[in-house]
Amino acid sequence: MRLSNFYLFTKKENPSDAYLASHKLMVRSGMIKQVATGIYSWLPMGLMVLNKIKEVVVEHHVKSNINEMLMPTIQSADIWKKSGRFNDYGKEMLKIKDRHNNDLLYGPTNEEMITDIISDDLKSYKDLPKLLFHVQWKFRDEVRPRFGIMRCREFLMKDAYSFDLDYDSAFFAYCKMFGLYMKIFKTLGLKVIPVRAESGPIGGALSHEFILESNEGESDIYYDNRLLNISIDQVNLDNKAEIKEYYEAVTNLYSCTSDKHEELNFNKNVPKDNQKLSKGIEVGHIFYFGTKYSELLNANFTNNNGKEALIHSGSYGIGISRLVGAIIEANYDEKGIIWPKEVSPFQLGLINVRNDNQVSLNFCESYYNNNASNFKILYDDRNARIGEKLNNMDLLGIPVQIIVGEKNLVNQNLEIKDRKTGKVNLVNIEKLQSYLSDNYEF
RNA sequence: CGGUGCGUAGCGCAGCCUGGUAGCGCACUAGUCUGGGGGACUAGGGGUCGUAGGUUCAAAUCCUGCCGCACCGACCA
Numbered sequence: 001m002r003l004s005n006f007y008l009f010t011k012k013e014n015p016s017d018a019y020l021a022s023h024k025l026m027v028r029s030g031m032i033k034q035v036a037t038g039i040y041s042w043l044p045m046g047l048m049v050l051n052k053i054k055e056v057v058v059e060h061h062v063k064s065n066i067n068e069m070l071m072p073t074i075q076s077a078d079i080w081k082k083s084g085r086f087n088d089y090g091k092e093m094l095k096i097k098d099r100h101n102n103d104l105l106y107g108p109t110n111e112e113m114i115t116d117i118i119s120d121d122l123k124s125y126k127d128l129p130k131l132l133f134h135v136q137w138k139f140r141d142e143v144r145p146r147f148g149i150m151r152c153r154e155f156l157m158k159d160a161y162s163f164d165l166d167y168d169s170a171f172f173a174y175c176k177m178f179g180l181y182m183k184i185f186k187t188l189g190l191k192v193i194p195v196r197a198e199s200g201p202i203g204g205a206l207s208h209e210f211i212l213e214s215n216e217g218e219s220d221i222y223y224d225n226r227l228l229n230i231s232i233d234q235v236n237l238d239n240k241a242e243i244k245e246y247y248e249a250v251t252n253l254y255s256c257t258s259d260k261h262e263e264l265n266f267n268k269n270v271p272k273d274n275q276k277l278s279k280g281i282e283v284g285h286i287f288y289f290g291t292k293y294s295e296l297l298n299a300n301f302t303n304n305n306g307k308e309a310l311i312h313s314g315s316y317g318i319g320i321s322r323l324v325g326a327i328i329e330a331n332y333d334e335k336g337i338i339w340p341k342e343v344s345p346f347q348l349g350l351i352n353v354r355n356d357n358q359v360s361l362n363f364c365e366s367y368y369n370n371n372a373s374n375f376k377i378l379y380d381d382r383n384a385r386i387g388e389k390l391n392n393m394d395l396l397g398i399p400v401q402i403i404v405g406e407k408n409l410v411n412q413n414l415e416i417k418d419r420k421t422g423k424v425n426l427v428n429i430e431k432l433q434s435y436l437s438d439n440y441e442f
Numbered sequence: 443c444g445g446u447g448c449g450u451a452g453c454g455c456a457g458c459c460u461g462g463u464a465g466c467g468c469a470c471u472a473g474u475c476u477g478g479g480g481g482a483c484u485a486g487g488g489g490u491c492g493u494a495g496g497u498u499c500a501a502a503u504c505c506u507g508c509c510g511c512a513c514c515g516a517c518c519a
Contacts, residue, residue: 012468012480013454017512037511091443092518109519143443143517157519209519218518282519319519353478387479394479405478415478 001346002368003380007044010392020216022328023148025337029395031324038145038153045396046324048345050156053188053323054135056342057158060184064176064237066131066160071113073137077103079112083296092140106139111293111315114161119299122311125165128301129173133160135320149325150281151218156321162314165303167290170312172240174206174288175247177316181210181284182232184318189340190330191228192283195221196256206314209257210284214329217280222266223255225276281326288314337397338420346378347442349398351390353405355383360404367402375442394419400440402432 011028018024026032031046042050058068074096080086086093086103094106107113114132122128135158145152162173178194185192190212197209211221227250235246254270266275291310294300299311319326331338341347348371352364368379378398380389393401403415403424413426416435427435436442 009452009469011453016448016454019513034511090517138519140519142519144513144515146513151519155519285519317519322519356477385477385479385481387477387481390479392480403478407478 001376001378003378003382006378010395018148020147020150020325020329021332022150022325025328025332025395026148026325029337029397032149034148038142038151040149040152040154045345049324049339049343050321052343052345053327054156054158054320056187057184057318057320058135060180060187061133061158061160064131064180066133068134069132070134071107071110071117071136073107073139075105075107075110075113077105079116079297080105083112083293085112092142094139094141107136108138108140109315109317110134110136110159111161111289111313112297115293115297115299115313118161118163118311119294119297122163122299122301124301125303125309128311129162129164129169131160131162131173133158133316147216147325149321152321155319158318158320160316162316163299164312165301165309167312170288170290170314171206172244174286174314175243176237177286177314178208178247178250179232179235179237179243181286181316181318183237185210185212185283186232188323188327188342190283190327193221193223193227193278193280194250194255195223196251196260197285198257198259205290206288208251208286209282210286210318211280212283212326212330213278213280214326215279216329217282219280219282220258221256221278221280222258222261223276223278224253224270224274226274227253227255281322281329282319283323283326284316284318286314286316288312332397335391336395339397339399341399341441344397344399346376346396346398347400347440348375348377348436349393349396349401350377350379351386351393351401351403352381353386353403353407355381357406359406359409363409364404367404400436 009030011030014024015027018027026046029045030043031049032040032042034040062068077086077095080089089108093108096104096106098104118130122130135156137154138157139154142151142153160177162170162177164170164173182192182194193211193213194208195211197207209219211217211219230246230249232246236242254266290312293313294310300308301311303309327340327343328337331340339345350364350368352360355361364379364381368377371377378396380393382389397419399419401417401419403417405415408415408426412429414429414432415424416427417424
């Protein structure tokens with residue numbers, strides 16, 4: 001992408017209404033623009049990142065044989081009246097009336113709707129188990145939205161739903177999703193702590209939150225830091241024994257939200273050196289709620305004895321739009337954003353030191369033209385001053401920058417700058433390709 | 443929903459107390475000089491001062507309602 005063709009308008013100054021670094025940086029880097037309290041437009045740069053994260057999450061689900069589908073944002077109130085949540089959900093639910101005066105709502109979540117769908121289809125124990133997910137915009141009319149995209153009213157969420165014939169089977173689904181989440185967050189380059197949690201208005205007995213540690217987080221957590229040593233890498237999510245072993249190894253160690261915290265148990269079960277008290281951002285939340293919605297919405301099947309039984313279900317959410325902010329919180333410095341390679345909208349930033357220099361201009365043009373199909377390159381082709389280009393590229397957080405100036409070009413050299421370390425290496429033009437592939441995974 | 447504060451150019455702000463030609467920095471346009479970390483100079487363009495009403499010869503400024511935004515609290519993914 002040539003900057004001259006890109007709808008990207010960055011700002012030198014911070015917005016006055018932003019508090020969190022991630023919020024300031026998202027506005028400054030032209031990713032989002034606020035529309036109303038807790039509602040944002042995603043500009044091209046922001047949408048690229050959002051889509052990258054979504055892609056990672058979707059791929060992991062699809063690989064695990066979880067089927068992607070799509071439910072609408074607007075829902076009929078009927079099923080919510082059946083489940084009792086039309087009133088119970090409270091003012092956070094945005095209620096709408098259509099022209100026929102029917103009650104509609106902008107979905108805050110989809111348990112009712114998915115249960116209504118599967119209750120028509122899953123009729124026999126032979127149809128179970130099943131897992132479905134979608135990525136869709138949600139609306140929760142928060143009392144006080146804040147922190148930009150981190151806690152907004154309209155947000156993009158991946159929600160998955162599991163359907164099983166009994167507790168044992170449902171528990172396996174829960175463990176599998178637990179492991180899948182750990183893999184997803186690891187892929188995104190995030191250190192995420194799974195903690196026991198309250199299930200809130202979703203309901204149900206078994207629930208875990210996934211917390212990205214951050215000083216700016218809103219959740220307080222207590223955990224045994226030995227759980228960080230347990231790796232998900234080698235665990236096969238489809239192998240019941242393996243995944244349960246992993247789940248138990250992790251959840252046997254103390255780890256919970258402040259709601260669930262018991263100081264006595266913490267001290268009794270966790271050696272002092274391993275006790276960790278920390279804050280973080282909730283980026284995922286999973287629930288097993290048994291037959292709660294099946295009962296309310298009549299989702300039953302015929303078991304192998306010919307008897308009717310209720311479907312056991314669970315739901316599993318990841319805040320996709322929140323992750324954009326959360327990832328920035330975990331990856332920035334005083335210059336700007338530092339995107340992990342998995343979510344960076346571009347792989348390479350290309351900077352021409354002087355546009356009026358024929359030597360560097362020729363090189364940049366031909367490099368870009370020859371490589372734009374191999375790499376995602378953001379080429380700053382503006383006739384701007386070098387300082388502006390460098391600062392701008394740092395702000396945008398693209399992992400690797402190629403800085404092209406005549407001074408180095410006459411010696412057949414380019415500057416390759418690593419955004420994260422700030423280190424600049426002179427690299428021979430001939431060796432550029434191998435330097436990049438040796439030092440970076442694309 | 444309670445408490446506090448704010449709304450003036452695309453962004454960040456001053457002016458308001460004490461009413462009298464709407465200002466500054468950044469950004470933008472043109473030109474000149476510059477040229478390795480948001481450069482300098484010159485000349486420009488852009489505002490019904492959130493909105494509706496009131497007071498007044500005169501309102502960005504004083505008064506009232508409404509709308510919007512932020513922060514703190516309670517609540518929540």
